Amino acid sequence: MFNLVDEAWIPAQHADGHVARVSLRTALVYADELVSLPVEPSTLLPAVLRQTLLPLMLGALGAPGTLDEWSVRHAEGRFSERERKLIDDHLDDQRSAFELFDEKWPFAQVGGLEAASGDTKPVSLLIPSVATGNNVPMFTAFAEAYPFSLSPQDAALWLLHAHCWDTAAIKTGARGDGQAAKGKTTGNPTGPLGQFGVIVPAGATLYETLILNTPVVPDGLSSEDRPQWQAAESGGPGWEARAALGLLDALTWQSRRIRLIPRETSGGLHVDRVVVCAGDRITAVRTEFEWHTAWTYTAKPKKGQAPLRPRRHRSGEHAWQGLATLLALGREEDGDGPRTSGLLQQIGKLETSGRVPPGLPLQLHTCGLVYGNQSAIVDDALADSLPLPVAALAADSRTRTAVLDAVEQADQTAQALNRLSADLRRAEGAEPVAWDKGQRPSVTFLQAVDVPMRRLLRGLQQASTDEERIEQGMEAWEQILSRLAWVTAHELLAAASPVSFLGRQKDGRTFRAALAMRSFGRTLNEILTREAQARQARSDATESAEDEA
Incomplete structure (x- = not known):
């Protein structure tokens, strides 16, 4: 037996920096003592949050009904002793549903599930980065024939991942599924998270992260809404296409019918075979139940x-x-x-x-x-x-304006570098690099800008109420952006053919390296106005000092 409530299976970073697996009980009750869930790959994070931690917390404590109630929970920084007792009691009540290998009701699976053909598949079917069937990733160290097994801890993680992210198309037909035909089920969509870009806000501790991912529900959770481990319809091979009944239903959506097949080995219990069949299809992604996408x-x-x-x-x-x-x-x-x-x-x-x-x-x-x-x-x-x-x-805040300006400046500068590259190529008599072929200078430039941008965002976090510091940060940002832009521009010029300095006529226009660089400089001055003004002020000061001398 392997019960997820008390067995350590979730990777967690502790306050002292070390990483060790924890149980669901530890992750929730002592969430304030854990920093984060450093799971790999990153797509496992929303799977663990949505399929287990968030619905368990909401089931034990309910959803906050107002912004004030949310704010009180956040300000506490930890679950109170009363809340810890409620979570503990709720986990005890639900504990039997979290047996990973129970014969009748295994967690997030269908007990006794069989393929119509009687076949099983390698457990690598659950892992997108490992070759299985038509899914053959490049640069993988594994072939489909390579024996592959998972510990119960990892099998639990990839089970949740499959419900959230599994690929679409044809799935094995389950024995007892009336909608299967010729041993297969067609028309399957991807898992629900595969249909949008996931956005997970996180705080300084796991407790903060849980609260930041908790929506305010003014009317409370619906009486019809329940997580998958309380839903009788997910206990058999049959499936349906329907809308989510509520927040808990959407978070724990069972997009596949799965059964992990464990076996005893010399190294303990392992999973090396699996049955994966069609599961429920969500008919519409509703804003009131889906909070993790734009x-x-x-x-x-x-x-x-x-x-x-x-x-x-x-x-x-x-x-x-x-x-x-x-x-x-x-x-x-x-x-x-x-x-x-x-x-x-x-x-x-x-x-x-x-x-x-x-x-x-x-x-x-x-x-x-x-x-x-x-x-x-x-x-x-x-x-x-x-x-x-x-x-x-916050609408119309100075910080918001600064962030949006910085992103736009980086994008406009990148586009200006692409135009410079195109003009230099025309000066050589060549055609510009097509947008979908080759590598454009904007790619390497934006890569170089990445670290300074993150440094700026971190600085704006700390100075969000100080307009003077915000302005100083933006001035420093423009200086860095200008320096990186000119480094890239000079690299383009150095790589240009000598012919580009003579120039060419095309469509009534003259293309010459000197003209291209001059045009780029004017454009950069229009984008980075603070840097242009500061440079002009330095130039004026130098001229004034020379005149006085």
């Missing part, structure tokens, strides 16, 4: 579309490049476009009303999977983490 708002959607649709993260971008979306608060005057996640909107309201400190060390974790070939394989995994000043979530 949205795209359309006032006049097409027929059959909802006004709000979940957004995915863009491959190849740093998380800070999407800050315009993460800070899109959805005011009426904003019209169609992005809207940030419900949790970030809630944190913004809390900051505006003074219910959270302006220097709150908020960290955003973003993750997602990029699927290919009918979403039946995984092409890429996206993950990032960045500090976010909570004051930036």
Whole structure:
């Protein structure tokens, strides 16, 4: 037997820095003594939070009904003795549902589940980075024929991951599933988290992270709403397409019917075979139940579309490049476009009303999977983490303006470097690099900008109420951006052919290296106005000193 309530299976970083696995009971009751959950890959973090910790906490304590109630929980910094007792009692009540290998009711699985063919699959089917069937990742050390097994601790993590992120397309037909045909089930979507870009706010401790991921529910949780381990319909091979019944149902959605097959080995209990079949299909992602994604708002959607649709993260971008979306608060005057996640909107309201400190060390974790070939394989995994000043979530704050300006300046400078590259190539008689082919200078430039941007965001966290320090930070930011831009520009010039200095005529225009560099300099001055003014002031001061001499 392996019970997740009391067995240590979740990797956790403790206050003294060491990492050790903990049980569900320890992770919840002593959440204030744990810093974070350093699970790898990053897509495991929302799986553990959503499938176990958050619904268990909400089941024991209920959801806060007002911003004031949320604020009180956050300010405490830890669960009170009364709350710890409620969590302990709730875990004891639910303990039997968390047996990972129970014959009749294994946690998040279907007891006795069998494929119609009677076959089982390697447990590597649960892990996107390991070759299985059509999913053959590049640069993997494992082949499908390689014997692969998981400890009960890791099997539990990847079980949750499969419910959240599993690939789509054809699944093994389960014996007893009336909707299976010829031993297969077709038309399966990906797991629910695979359908959007996940955004998880995190605090200085696991307790803060749990509270930051807790939505305010004014009317309380619905009596029909329950987590998967209390839902009778997830106990058999059959499945259905339906809407989520509530927050707990959405958090613990069973997108697959799974059975882990353990065996005793000389090294203890291990899992090396698994049965994975079709599970429930969510018919619509509803904003009131889904708090971990940003949205795209359309006032006049097409027929059959909802006004709000979940957004995915863009491959190849740093998380800070999407800050315009993460800070899109959805005011009426904003019209169609992005809207940030419900949790970030809630944190913004809390900051505006003074219910959270302006220097709150908020960290955003973003993750997602990029699927290919009918979403039946995984092409890429996206993950990032960045500090976010909570004051930036307040409309019209100076910090918000600074953050958005910095992101826009980095983007405009990157585009200016792409235009410089295109002009230098035209001066040589070549065509510019196509946007979807080759490597453009903006890529290497934005990579160089990444560390300074994160340093700026961290500084704005600490100086969110000091306008003078914010302005000093922006001046320093523009100096760094200007220096990095000119380094890249001079590298482009050094790599240009000597022919580019003579120039060429094309479509009535003259393209010459000197003209291209001059144009780039003017554009950079228009983007980085503080740096241009400071440089002009230094130049004027030097001239004045020379005149006096």
